[in-house]
Amino acid sequence: MDTFAIPRSVEWRETHITILNQQKLPLATEYIDLHTLEDVYDAIASLKVRGAPAIGITAAYGLALAASHYKAETVHEFHSRLKQDRDYLASARPTAVNLVWALDRLTAAAKDAASVNEAKTVLIHEAIRIQIEDEDVCRRIGEHALSLFRPGERVMTICNAGSIATARYGTALAPFYLAKEKGIELSVYALETRPVLQGARLTAWELMQAGVDVTLITDNMAAQTIKAKGIRAIIVGADRIAQNGDTANKIGTFGLALLAKSFGIPFYVAAPLSTIDLATKTGADIPIEERHPDEVTHLAGVRVAPEGVNVYNPAFDVTPNELITAIITEKGIVRGSYSAALPALFAKEEQHETI
Numbered sequence: 001m002d003t004f005a006i007p008r009s010v011e012w013r014e015t016h017i018t019i020l021n022q023q024k025l026p027l028a029t030e031y032i033d034l035h036t037l038e039d040v041y042d043a044i045a046s047l048k049v050r051g052a053p054a055i056g057i058t059a060a061y062g063l064a065l066a067a068s069h070y071k072a073e074t075v076h077e078f079h080s081r082l083k084q085d086r087d088y089l090a091s092a093r094p095t096a097v098n099l100v101w102a103l104d105r106l107t108a109a110a111k112d113a114a115s116v117n118e119a120k121t122v123l124i125h126e127a128i129r130i131q132i133e134d135e136d137v138c139r140r141i142g143e144h145a146l147s148l149f150r151p152g153e154r155v156m157t158i159c160n161a162g163s164i165a166t167a168r169y170g171t172a173l174a175p176f177y178l179a180k181e182k183g184i185e186l187s188v189y190a191l192e193t194r195p196v197l198q199g200a201r202l203t204a205w206e207l208m209q210a211g212v213d214v215t216l217i218t219d220n221m222a223a224q225t226i227k228a229k230g231i232r233a234i235i236v237g238a239d240r241i242a243q244n245g246d247t248a249n250k251i252g253t254f255g256l257a258l259l260a261k262s263f264g265i266p267f268y269v270a271a272p273l274s275t276i277d278l279a280t281k282t283g284a285d286i287p288i289e290e291r292h293p294d295e296v297t298h299l300a301g302v303r304v305a306p307e308g309v310n311v312y313n314p315a316f317d318v319t320p321n322e323l324i325t326a327i328i329t330e331k332g333i334v335r336g337s338y339s340a341a342l343p344a345l346f347a348k349e350e351q352h353e354t355i
């Protein structure tokens with residue numbers, strides 16, 4: 001089956017970057033060309049491209065593209081300009097660690113370049129490598145995650161941790177694409193994910209494109225749906241996983257983890273190693289992005305709340321590690337004891353057994 005009727009979220013075009021405009025989905029499949037660092041910053045900050053791995057890939061291409069135009073005469077001059085641009089792009093969104101992970105991977109790759117031209121080439125190659133690797137990583141996450149589900153099960157998810165949030169396949173949605181490829185029936189219950197509706201607009205759309213059975217609910221229907229529809233598990237993506245396993249993901253994830261505990265069903269986080277930030281020790285250290293009040297007071301551009309109302313609009317929440325049944329990575333499935341097990345993953349070859 002060709003699962004990937006689903007368009008790619010990001011494409012490198014040598015002179016520019018083309019992204020799928022995720023703000024416009026599902027009503028329009030629109031592509032935008034990004035030519036400058038400011039274009040890339042704006043695309044990330046305004047959620048035209050979103051999802052932790054896709055943000056990282058776009059930023060990497062953005063930095064490589066900007067650097068390709070530097071007129072620097074010395075490698076030293078090149079690197080000081082690169083650092084400025086790296087810092088600018090890194091500030092586009094604070095929570096998803098894949099953004100700084102990708103930018104830092106690029107700057108590290110170019111560090112020892114002997115000439116300005118060599119540094120420019122290295123940056124482009126490294127950005128391409130990040131995208132290629134992410135596709136493979138997501139597929140491996142999907143294989144591991146699929147081993148946790150039985151045919152016919154109903155699984156709940158929030159936000160969009162799907163193909164368009166990554167290079168391909170997604171993280172939390174990857175097992176559903178692989179199940180489809182293997183002829184295994186799984187049903188997905190997708191929360192709409194207020195305020196900006198990544199679940200309704202993106203997850204429902206991309207799963208339907210691939211022929212995966214998906215049912216859309218509003219966020220406040222989760223408990224009733226788990227009970228009435230016999231949901232067997234919840235699986236979500238991540239924007240940053242601290243060393244102790246505390247996980248930042250789309251606002252509403254923490255509530256789902258509490259529901260999972262209350263109903264006695266597993267709560268899984270699916271994410272690549274690039275989302276695990278060992279420098280962040282616990283969830284308390286994860287910066288939580290707060291976005292514009294208009295996202296809450298308006299729905300699809302239409303005001304739904306009184307002018308002047310106070311608004312709190314955190315884009316993410318942190319699920320404490322004790323509520324997470326397992327973290328599914330490309331190197332295998334980790335259950336509990338995250339403080340020791342997550343650092344160990346970085347040293348390990350890919351494994352197929354649960355640790």
Ligand SMILES: CSC[C@@H](O)[C@@H](O)C(=O)COP(=O)(O)O
Pocket residue numbers: 050051052053096159160161162165166170171172198236237238239249250251315
């Ligand atoms: C594979 S994407 C993982 C996460 O980035 C995803 O679950 C999420 O929370 C995205 O938030 P968004 O604000 O849409 O970028």
